Amino acid sequence: MALLFSLTLAIFTGPGLSESSPRVRLVGGPHRCEGRVEVERMGHWGTVCDDGWDMKDVNVLCRELGCGAAKGTPSGSVFKPSAGNEQKVLIQLVNCIGMEEMLSQCEYDEDVFDCSHKEDAGASCENPDSPSSPVPESVRLVEGPGRCKGRVEIQHQGQWSTVCKKGWNLKAAKVVCRQLGCGKAILTQRSCSESTQGQGPIWQSQISCSGQEVTLQECHSGPWENNNCTHAEDTWVECEDAFDLKLVGSDSHCSGRLEVLHKGVWGSVCDDGWGEKEDQVVCKQLGCGKPLSPSLKERKIYGPGVGLIWLDDIRCSGKEQSLEQCRHRFWGYHDCTHEEDVAVICSD
Incomplete structure (x- = not known):
């Protein structure tokens, strides 16, 4: 049965972002962007079976680790030291589209019953730390x-x-x-x-x-x-300047439930991690003065949205001129319901 499990984004820097340890890594290689693939579950690190492992999966992994483009799918068994007997093969049949931001957003099978460490998956990505390969910031x-x-x-x-x-x-x-x-x-x-x-x-x-x-x-x-x-x-x-935002559910365009326009479709925003800095960017973009600090009850008066939830885990520094300049998950990826839709109240 294909399942999703929660991995923390490994390299995702920026103001206000989580600095927790990575939940996916490459080990045994010449640099941090090449090696045997390991994931963490319940506090224990384990390997990934190479059944179904391909360049689409490596592309997602390289993206999550901030390692640039995917280069190859070497066998994880070539990286030394080899995985120990105490390590389990945790997942197999990983199936990524290739556009996901994290391996956690791909499908995989937890019921590993026919894989040994000889079939551990490996990955090779560009090494952005190499001075010979400059990476745009x-x-x-x-x-x-x-x-x-x-x-x-x-x-x-x-x-x-x-x-x-x-x-x-x-x-x-x-x-x-x-x-x-x-x-x-x-x-x-x-x-x-x-x-x-x-x-x-x-x-x-x-x-x-x-x-x-x-x-x-x-x-x-x-x-x-x-x-x-x-x-x-x-x-x-x-x-095309396809991004726009609005506040709906009230008589004022400066207060309401937040909706964003993407690919011609309006959708809501999940409140995971949402705070004062994110409010500040929205109010600034709408020309609505400064953000107020309403209670959760006040925010809920605008009701839940319907349809798509476009954005989740938005992180702003507060200096951005537009919400789309803030860091966020890939469009359409979230773990929310409309009961968690963001609402913003500005001073004007």
Whole structure:
């Protein structure tokens, strides 16, 4: 029987986020992003049977560990020291779509009865800690008419760089638009005008995406090289600005149950981890002044929503200009009911 079990996200940094220990790891490899796959259950670490283990599963694992793109599915038995007899094979028949953020969101079978440690699953991901493979820290679109149109800039080691059009394609643009919560990429070939060209450093590594990645960090970045580009070749991307939000259930647009628009459909937001900083971002985005601090009873007067629950585990620093800039689970993934829908009350 396919089940889901709770794994804590291993590498997910940011203000206000959990700093608990990872519930999935790679051991025995040359670096933290390659090795035998191990998961924790009830305080004990165990291995994963390689029956059904494939690149889609590795892709999710690499994403969860913050390790960039998936490279391969080596046998876990090649990584030393081997799993001990005291370790159990905890799960098998892992079945990921490949777009999940965590292994916990995939299906798997707990009834392991025909797997030994000779069949332990392994995974090989890019090592983002290697200086020869720079990994983008963040991405933004600037100089455009809105946050979803503009010149592509990538942040690395705290410095923003423009991106040369050489090697850039629609697949990379799709990932940028997805990461920014801006819908589909609709234009990638436009050149930057003289007034919108950058002036700083140019990213010196070619980025290769499949188009299915959730963030640009998961795409392959080659070693640093001299690309001989100029700012006349800066990349420009335009996306659909498909994200919006509103407060419903009251006579004021500044108080009510929170709903967000994604892919043309309105859905609610789960209150797991929701707090004052998240309220602050919503009120700011709506131009509704400062957030108030209503009681739980006051928040519940707007009633539960219906339909989709789009977002869960949102974490904001309070400095974001829009809720989609805050960290959250992948769209549509949650463990909530509509009884946990977020409601916000702003001062104006």
